[in-house]
Amino acid sequence: MQSPTDQFVTSGAMARVMANAMPQTMHSMISPGLQSLYDHCLRVYPTQSNPLQVTAVLKYWLGGPDPLDYISMYSNPGDADQDIPPHWHYISFGLSDLHGDGRVHEITDLQTPSGFGFELTFRLKREPEEMSPPTWPAAVMQALAKYVFQSSNLLCAGDHVSWHCPLDNSESRIQHMLMSEDPQLGQVMTCFGSVTFIQIVGVCLEELKAAQKWNGPGVIDLLRSHPRAGGHWLVTDMRRGETIFELDPQLKEAVDDGIATQGSNLSGVSARCSWTQQSVSTNNNEESNDDSDAKDIDNNKVTIGENENNDCFVREDKYSQSRNSCSSAMSVSHDQQNQSNSRMSFASETGAPEPGELIQTKYLKRLNLKFNLEAGLLLPLALRGRLKHDRHFTFKSIIGDLAITFVTPAVSGSFVSITQPYAIHGPWLQVLIPNDYIDRMLADLNQLDDYQNDNQDNLPKKYDWPEKGLSIELMPEDN
Structure with missing residues (x-):
């Protein structure tokens, strides 16, 4: 059994996995902004106070390259009644203000969002043989966080990200991303301002193009409507081999009508x-x-x-x-x-x-x-x-x-x-x-x-x- 400080390197120098992260309930050792987010996650996962985490080897404010301090990986049982499969739920910490002392984000008041005002989440379908969560989603989330820090462009529900290769570097058709608000975490008010949890949704090229030509929320709703394409909680299945339009050809007509009558968002x-x-x-x-x-x-x-x-x-x-x-x-x-x-x-x-x-x-x-x-x-x-x-x-x-x-x-x-x-x-x-x-x-x-x-x-x-x-x-x- 590993001690709380045992770590092993995952990919290059980007991150390490803490097999047993320090308990998130230890208030005296955790910055107040981070504690606010931990408490919010604990309301969704009351039995997982100490989830697996990916953490930057060298923190960003000390000169490290990765803006996200931590990425927690929760085990979500899903909901069989709603056709929601068991999955891994990844949650980032660092795009919002965790520390409140200006080391990463400017100090603001409660009338403004905390830091950039959002954190990223990702839901990955859990395969039957998996005993622990894959760590590649952490690399994707860090890359998106770097884009935000570099450009100051925020990621909002409805946005689209062209990635141009399988998210997990396999041969999957899931090679791009849409953004949506996380259905369980939503928005929370922390001691440093509001934070919205923006969920990454893996999609195929055809789904990305539909979102670009029409609108992201419309395509997100289509994905929600079909369990095999994401379902109500938009769980990404890297083994999905069919687009939403192949699963239900009638949906292509709905997109075409939307483009013709509404234009593009x-x-x-x-x-x-x-x-x-x-x-x-x-x-x-x-x-x-x-x-x-x-x-x-x-x-x-x-x-x-x-x-x-x-x-x-x-x-x-x-x-x-x-x-x-x-x-x-x-x-x-x-x-x-x-x-x-x-x-x-x-x-x-x-x-x-x-x-x-x-x-x-x-x-x-x-x-x-x-x-x-x-x-x-x-x-x-x-x-x-x-x-x-x-x-x-x-x-x-x-x-x-x-x-x-x-x-x-x-x-x-x-x-x-x-x-x-x-x-x-x-x-x-x-x-x-x-x-x-x-x-x-x-x-x-x-x-x-x-x-x-x-x-x-x-x-x-x-x-x-x-x-x-x-x-x-x-x-x-x-x-």
Whole structure:
């Protein structure tokens, strides 16, 4: 029998498993934010006060690479009456404020969320032969946490994550993720603010695409409706060999009808993106041809500016990371559920506070945009599913505050117009596409259907609309 301090290494230097973690009820030894979350979990698992845990070898505030302090792994018996199978329930600790002393998250009051305001959970179907929980979900959760810390983009119910390989590195069809609120944990108020538990749901490529073209909550509801696709508690089965549309072909028609009548809830996606321009006029209508005019936006995470060609460049700091082959291709898409309001703001699109009044809006006469292939493949969806419905769509840099937002004249909160369609304000670039030009761009981009994420032989690929002074380049993923 192992002692409470016995540990064994799981994968590289990322984490260790504590076979018998120190009891979570020892208040004097546990930080107050962490204790609040432990107590909440104990209400769901009253007989598991000392679950197995994965913990960072070197804590993040001491210079370690992994933001999550702990990941607890509970054994959930399921509910046979609701067709919920026995499963492992993984719960993270570290995205919210555990310590309240500023070592990781800024000190706030109870009127604001704790830290980033959420923690991650994951439910993995327990196989009959399993005596202990697999630890690979911890690596997935750490990769998602690194994305949040690096980009300051939050993960919310309805969001989608492209992962591009089986989550457990097997041959499974479950290679992507949707986000939903955990059905048992929900939300809790801690001593440092509110925390929502966001559950990771493993899905197939076809289910991810349906969520992107329509909306994440709609697809989540479809998965809930079928026990073999996740059921009421959205338990991920890595051995599931059929998509929800193969299990019930009628559901494909429901998705198609939703896309046609409602458009897409996909309001933005993380991307590798940049822009260049040839000439600039300021908001004082003064002509400027000085392409070396540079700006620095420092948010204590990443600095974005322009080089001599007005390319956006990125200087990385402690949130930079080297990820494994799967998570390095990860892309996060954000679902906007409130479609009655198309208004956008600097904070909502960039994730950064509004810059000072000294930051001027610059209007660009010509604009060249660059996107990595996966982000570029979403351009037709952005045009057809968003702009055609007078909704905006944002490509958010995965390593900084740069945000490129496509709008139509009907989108409120924009600072562009038909006469000045391209403008940059701090790290926020807006691109106005007239309604009568959307179909023209869709026709020119129809060849994108021939591209796949794993076929980059013909890249870079450039699309030009000279009469609009606009061009878009698709770049290989490793550029």
